Each structure stands twice: as C-alpha cells, then as structure tokens.
Amino acid sequence: MPAMPASVETASALIAIVCASAPVHLVLNLRSLDCAIRLVTGAKAAASDELFHPADLIIVMHDPHSGIDGPTVIRDLRGHDGHARTAVLLLGASSALRRSGIEAGATDVMTGPIDPLDLQIRVCNLLELALARQVLHRQSVAMCRDVDRAGAEAASREREIIRRLMLAAEFRDDQAGDHLTRVAGCAIAIAEGLGLSEGDANDIALASTMHDIGKISIPDSILMKPGPLSDSEREEMKHHAIRGYRMLYDSPSHLLQLASDIALTHHERWDGGGYPQGLSTTQIPLAGRIVAVADVFDALISERVYKKAWTPEAARRHLEEHAGTHFDPDCVAAFVARWDDILGLVESNPPESATV
Numbered sequence: 001m002p003a004m005p006a007s008v009e010t011a012s013a014l015i016a017i018v019c020a021s022a023p024v025h026l027v028l029n030l031r032s033l034d035c036a037i038r039l040v041t042g043a044k045a046a047a048s049d050e051l052f053h054p055a056d057l058i059i060v061m062h063d064p065h066s067g068i069d070g071p072t073v074i075r076d077l078r079g080h081d082g083h084a085r086t087a088v089l090l091l092g093a094s095s096a097l098r099r100s101g102i103e104a105g106a107t108d109v110m111t112g113p114i115d116p117l118d119l120q121i122r123v124c125n126l127l128e129l130a131l132a133r134q135v136l137h138r139q140s141v142a143m144c145r146d147v148d149r150a151g152a153e154a155a156s157r158e159r160e161i162i163r164r165l166m167l168a169a170e171f172r173d174d175q176a177g178d179h180l181t182r183v184a185g186c187a188i189a190i191a192e193g194l195g196l197s198e199g200d201a202n203d204i205a206l207a208s209t210m211h212d213i214g215k216i217s218i219p220d221s222i223l224m225k226p227g228p229l230s231d232s233e234r235e236e237m238k239h240h241a242i243r244g245y246r247m248l249y250d251s252p253s254h255l256l257q258l259a260s261d262i263a264l265t266h267h268e269r270w271d272g273g274g275y276p277q278g279l280s281t282t283q284i285p286l287a288g289r290i291v292a293v294a295d296v297f298d299a300l301i302s303e304r305v306y307k308k309a310w311t312p313e314a315a316r317r318h319l320e321e322h323a324g325t326h327f328d329p330d331c332v333a334a335f336v337a338r339w340d341d342i343l344g345l346v347e348s349n350p351p352e353s354a355t356v
Helices: 024-033 070-078 097-104 116-172 176-193 198-208 213-217 231-248 254-265 286-301 312-321 329-337 339-348
Strands: 014-019 036-041 057-061 087-092 108-111
Touching: 014 024, 024 036, 024 116, 057 070, 057 116, 070 087, 070 097, 087 097, 087 116, 097 108, 108 116, 116 198, 116 254, 176 198, 176 286, 176 329, 176 339, 198 254, 198 286, 213 231, 213 254, 231 254, 254 286, 286 312, 286 329, 312 329, 312 339, 329 339
Parallel strands: 014 036, 014 057, 057 087, 087 108
Antiparallel strands: none
16 A cells, blocks of 8 residues: 655654554554654553653553553543643544543544554644644734734833823923823822722823823913913813813823823812813713822912912812812822822922922
C-alpha cells in the first residue's frame, strides 16, 4: 500500500503516543506523515510527568491489562491546562470503548482492528485541525493585543485633547490651571469616599478639568472684570455652562461625554435652585454633584478681586451648612470623610494669597 504523503502543515507536528510498550507497527505506519513522535511507555505511563509535555496530537492506546486505561488517561489530560484542547485519539479493541472515550474527552476514537490507511487519514485530519486551531489562537492573541494597543492609543488621545482644552482655559485665565488641579483632586477624594472605583474616580477627576471650558466664550470685559458683575453680566456668565456642554456633548469619547455632563450641571443645586436647567437631587448626574462640591470649595479658599480667600476650615463649614440645599449631602459627607486628603492637596497646591 503506498504511503500517504505528509502535508506541509503536519510535517512539523509532534505526536505523543501513550502505551504500555513501544508500538513498532504504529510508529512505522505514521512515519510517512513525517511527524516527530514521542513515546510515553510503561505501566506507569499514565502517571508520568512526560504525559503532560506539549504535543499537537496525543494517541492513547487503551490497554487496561498493562495499566493503561484510556478514558482515565484522557480525563487526566483534560484536567491539565496544557491539554484542555489538545487533539486526543483513543485506540482500543473494544467497541464499548467509544462511548466512554468520548465522554472522557477524546477528540476521536478508533476501535477493533486498525486499518493503516484509515489511521493515517484520521491522524492527518486531527493534526491539521490542531494546527489550524493553533493558528487561530495566535491570530486571536494578536488581535487582542492590537485591540488593547488601539484602546490605549485612543485613551492617550483623549487625555491629550483634554490637556489641550485645559491649556485653552489657562490662556483666558492664568489662575485656571491651579484651580483645575485642586478641583480634580477634591473630585477624586469625594468619588472614592462615595465608594466609586479608582477608574471611575480618575475619569471624573480628569473630566472635571473641563467644567468651565465654556468660559472661553465669555467676553474679557466680563471674565476679567476687576469687581462684582452686574445682573446682566452675571446672566451672560451663566451661559458658560450650556456653551461648555455644547462644545463637548456629541463626542464619541466617554471622557468628553462625561465632561459635557459636568460642564452642564456643576452649577445645579440639590434643592433645584441652580442653573441652567433647575435640576434637583438625583436628576443631577453624580459627576456634576461631585464637582459642584469640589468647585465651590476651591472658589471659597481662593482669593478673587471681589473677595478674600476663606480658610479651608471655613469653606468646609459652608459646605456642611448647605448640605441638602445647595449640595448633595452624600457628596459633602464623602468630602468631610476625606478631610486629611483635602488638606494635603491644598497644602501641596495652595491658592494664591490663601491662608491655609
């Protein structure tokens, strides 16, 4: 009978044969496939560490009289991480072996007298299946790496966009940078105090740096005015919330969408007396409620042309006194619970002319 030619794919494959003694006839029959063959032999073969070494195909020769119980060997193989999906061919004389072998996890079972050509065909098909699965696995791993890399690059671009928007805000107000840093730090403390995950807290903090981005639309005569605003000027200033939202809301970026919510709602009040929509309680997104506390605290401890800086302790009392009216009481409680962190933030990034 002519030998079956080896395919290009299977020529480099490795077959492990688990048997009681060296199966010369089987090895000779598989030689035409030009595969490497490793024998795991002897009565203790099923318990040998060598059984679990890597292989593209494992052939188990059922011989219970010599200590090789095929289904038991296969169950052991399937319980090993390295062979959970390895192709396994079970060979045996009993036709009753087919069911127990398949139940144990055999990929294929051959029983009765083994036809050499049939064996070659089965082995060749199993090897090609195994090697194709390996190729798919490598492609899947490569795709996952590509997806992870693309995700990291997208996140980096988002942060770059946010950083540049922060720079735009600083061009209009040279105190904006320090203010945004302190607001972001307070936002992290409040978010973590509320039990949010580190990732969610960091997202809110980063998005919070754009809460006043709409102020770039406010005329310098109002934004830089060295004194209290008139009623009409105050109404114009209030427009920064809706304008900031419009700058950001339709971005596909999660961070920019979060920033748009914060820009729109950080001047809303828990009691409904805020602007621009008059939202109340949990109608206000959580991120907006968090930043409202952080923003007001920093505004109070910062000196302005129309007011002196408050001490952190005085600003804290203001927040506590207005919890449940201006502010979400849970956000204020979270802020107070992280008071040592807040003080550390203020000490490391002090507002100009503030008495800490």
